[in-house]
Amino acid sequence: MHSPELLTNDPFPATAFHGVQAASLESLFGGQVAERLMPGEGVFWEGDAADHVFILVEGCLRVYRTLPDGRRAILGFLYRGDLLGVSCRGRYLFTAEAVSPVKLRRFPRRRFHQVVDETPHLRPLLLAKICDETTAAQDQTILLGQKSAEERVASFLLMIARRSGADTRTPIEIELPFGRLDMADYLGLTVETVSREMTKLKRSGLISLNGSQKVVLRRMRRLHEVAAADDDGEESSTLWDN
Amino acid sequence: MHSPELLTNDPFPATAFHGVQAASLESLFGGQVAERLMPGEGVFWEGDAADHVFILVEGCLRVYRTLPDGRRAILGFLYRGDLLGVSCRGRYLFTAEAVSPVKLRRFPRRRFHQVVDETPHLRPLLLAKICDETTAAQDQTILLGQKSAEERVASFLLMIARRSGADTRTPIEIELPFGRLDMADYLGLTVETVSREMTKLKRSGLISLNGSQKVVLRRMRRLHEVAAADDDGEESSTLWDN
DNA sequence: CGGGTGTTTGAAAGGCATCAAAAAGCGTGG
């Protein structure tokens, strides 16, 4: 996305981290030791001093905030390759914890920003990451503000599929590493409603279930219709399967 | 698109825009002519090529996205001093239009990013702006996903007050430049529900109305309680008024 | 095989939307 005219005629002292030229944001974490968390364990909590940036190497994390009375809003799920804690100021504004067994690497936050700031070709990459985060949050706004329970669940399934890098025009099996409660707290619904909408989609033949964690998305076109997507992960082409 | 290594020990050729050293992001717009829009006029539309960034000099804008069937979600309201179009990639993902008579200045987007990228002290400012945007969107997620109609309306009024730079612990009169429909589309409710919740707050004595556009927030403590704020624009101190 | 957690299903209540109409503003023109 950006001319990587690195190094040309310049020593870039700060860019070489640990003696290695960073080609991408991810590569900054290369030298760090991997940490592991079991399901339910936290990476950090809302209000903690934000002194590290993380990259998720393996597994799935949930990121959430809680209201004083205990209600919980899941802001998003993180997968392999996702960065965590980039767009914070002094303190983390949310909690991050493992959904499945997780492997991640951390990097001191100040130094992260220093290195990126001193490395011309990394700067636009960071900006892009944060913009993506903003966009994701705004998609969520539409989902929560305007969509019905059925639309939310369908949108969610398609989002997960898209995240897995799948073409959402052809049937695919996806895995939900989290439980119904996590889905509910992400979608602004209750567990019962999520469950009901899933069985409704199942009875209509749009999806089928292998246990509660594996979902086969079958009739993609209908799913997109039900999702009332304004998004269209891929443009509205005319080559649909069914 | 990206010319790195100027800086170090040079007179900042690119930083000096129109012969003036930019001290802040806002000052970049200094030389641009002001444009005016009347209520309802658009700055740009969802899907337009994103080739400018804007600064709002005066008035109020609404930023929204629409679903294929016409439902509208207002993502936010912009006030004097706010930037617009910073966190976009190729195309604007939302529409921006005037709520009240508006004055704004535009700046070519590529050049904006180029200048910022080449000016060390501007870069963190831009990052901070975008992070704020992300945070705002996530607050919205909580509001829409977890809060009741009453909580949403109370949160909204407090948010507007906070935006006006007011201390939300002491009573204050705020102005709502937009109508109930805009509020509704921002809060994920209908006009009728917003109206009802406003009168409910009025009858409880938490607020009073001067016409439909001016609201006096009276019992701030109760308002915060009703808002079920996890946020606390100002920290939970013990000096409340009533 | 039994306890525990997570999921599904059912019945009833409640909150918000919808439909409808009255009331209040607001600009225009007589």
Add this chain to the structure above:
DNA sequence: CCACGCTTTTTGATGCCTTTCAAACACCCG
């Protein structure tokens, strides 16, 4: 200045969707 028509806001009555409360069911692991 008041009358008129239009738009916006408010209020009312009804219905639906989602929540709540409750229980059955499925699954996992000791």
